[in-house]
Amino acid sequence: MTGWERFTDSFFNARVMAQYLPKIIEGFGLTIVLALCIIAAGLIAGLALAVLRALGVRPLNWLIIFVVDLFRALPPLVIIVLLFFGLPSMGMELSGFASAWLALTLVLMAFSEEIFWAGITSVPKGQWEAARSTGLNFLQALGYVVLPQALRLTIPPLTNRTIAITKGTALASVVAVPDILGAASSGLSHSFNPSPLTLGALAYLVLFFPVVLLGRWIETRFAWKR
Amino acid sequence: MNPARPIVEARAIHKHFGALHVLRGVDFTVEERQLVFVIGPSGSGKSTLLRCLNRLEEPSSGSIMVDGIDILDPRTDINKARQRIGMVFQSFNLYPHMTALGNVMLALRKVQGLDKSEAEARAQRALDRVHLADRADHYPNQLSGGQQQRVAIARSIALEPRVMLFDEPTSALDPELVGGVLAVMRELREDGMTMVVVSHEMSFARAAADRVVFMADGEILEQGPPAKLFNAPRHERLRAFISQVERH
Numbered sequence: 001m002t003g004w005e006r007f008t009d010s011f012f013n014a015r016v017m018a019q020y021l022p023k024i025i026e027g028f029g030l031t032i033v034l035a036l037c038i039i040a041a042g043l044i045a046g047l048a049l050a051v052l053r054a055l056g057v058r059p060l061n062w063l064i065i066f067v068v069d070l071f072r073a074l075p076p077l078v079i080i081v082l083l084f085f086g087l088p089s090m091g092m093e094l095s096g097f098a099s100a101w102l103a104l105t106l107v108l109m110a111f112s113e114e115i116f117w118a119g120i121t122s123v124p125k126g127q128w129e130a131a132r133s134t135g136l137n138f139l140q141a142l143g144y145v146v147l148p149q150a151l152r153l154t155i156p157p158l159t160n161r162t163i164a165i166t167k168g169t170a171l172a173s174v175v176a177v178p179d180i181l182g183a184a185s186s187g188l189s190h191s192f193n194p195s196p197l198t199l200g201a202l203a204y205l206v207l208f209f210p211v212v213l214l215g216r217w218i219e220t221r222f223a224w225k226r
Numbered sequence: 227m228n229p230a231r232p233i234v235e236a237r238a239i240h241k242h243f244g245a246l247h248v249l250r251g252v253d254f255t256v257e258e259r260q261l262v263f264v265i266g267p268s269g270s271g272k273s274t275l276l277r278c279l280n281r282l283e284e285p286s287s288g289s290i291m292v293d294g295i296d297i298l299d300p301r302t303d304i305n306k307a308r309q310r311i312g313m314v315f316q317s318f319n320l321y322p323h324m325t326a327l328g329n330v331m332l333a334l335r336k337v338q339g340l341d342k343s344e345a346e347a348r349a350q351r352a353l354d355r356v357h358l359a360d361r362a363d364h365y366p367n368q369l370s371g372g373q374q375q376r377v378a379i380a381r382s383i384a385l386e387p388r389v390m391l392f393d394e395p396t397s398a399l400d401p402e403l404v405g406g407v408l409a410v411m412r413e414l415r416e417d418g419m420t421m422v423v424v425s426h427e428m429s430f431a432r433a434a435a436d437r438v439v440f441m442a443d444g445e446i447l448e449q450g451p452p453a454k455l456f457n458a459p460r461h462e463r464l465r466a467f468i469s470q471v472e473r474h
Contacts, residue, residue, distance in 0.1 A: 124319075126317050126319035127319060127321065129282055129313075129319065130321070130378070131321075131332075132282070132305075133280055133282060133312075134308065134309070134332070134333035134381065134382070135309040135333055135338075136333060136336060136337055137305050140336050140337075144332060148323050149321075149322065
């Protein structure tokens, strides 16, 4: 076999690819479900924390800042492993899927809280004052006046961060979740051929390339002159 | 003429910002349908006094009654009270993500609970009063500074306040745009609106104010009709202030 033949046989082996394609497709679906659950829960929790922080209750804010910094500092894989292998000793058992979901949700919550908070504080104080002086209460001023402006500012950094963290769904394969990478690497160990990994990489491209393009589109769609 | 009754009655207002004592026992009243001008050097506390009147700043002590409502009483629904007190800011503070009409409609819809068509009709009337009916669909960044300030005035008067507070309404404007804003303020006055104006527009004060209040170092040093205050100032600080402002 020439070097080129060895290369195509290893990474583009049609027989192996055909055999493991169904598993990869299943993993593809699972990755999408996991990513959507993380994005929904993480962004909602992050926004909720930022809104709580805007209330300006000192001790509560210290707690929020501590939690946020904690989950920004810990590597996501460490949190996943800790939840999956650590919690059973406390009598709580989380599936691999649930561990990965919870860990990455907490991480996205922490990063998105910081982004939402930066957005809220970048809205000039005069906007609050104008809204409150017409009789809007705190939540109305926040909801109708401040957040719509803050969210536009946060969309570019939020999109980038969300993509980065959802790519972390690949870490779920470590705790035996058959996502794209999990399916691909079990294919590798059964066939002794890395072609399933090639399929997996293609699956990630198919999944995330449109997301990246969507991010670009959202950025231009929401950019507006002040 | 019916006996004027005070709409704004502030008594012994003190305000501390940390170690700074910015209001030192200010008594301040405004009668119905009056235009009261507050002047003074920067740092004299005039803007702080104005912002206390709708509780954007919380006074450290004292009492404030506006239209019979105790503004500082914790049981007072401040959001309700603020609808009787319009405020116009130096930097306009229009909501950049809403059209002129949207800016005016927001509180009508969300605070006063009007339905869409009613709020729209009232907002249009308010924009008409500031001569910007044809700019209803424009966003703030499509309007000149003077137009933005007039939209901000419309946003306040749409709520039909009992008193309007103006915090240096023309200070951020190019000179050629000041006239339009002052003209709208003069019309409001002719319609009988009670107004408190913090501003350096001395010629407007001379022409339109019922009373001018001079503040320095957190106190009211002198007040009276504009002719008396400007032509025969008694206090040394006021004399110095007037000659300084008129030199510019």
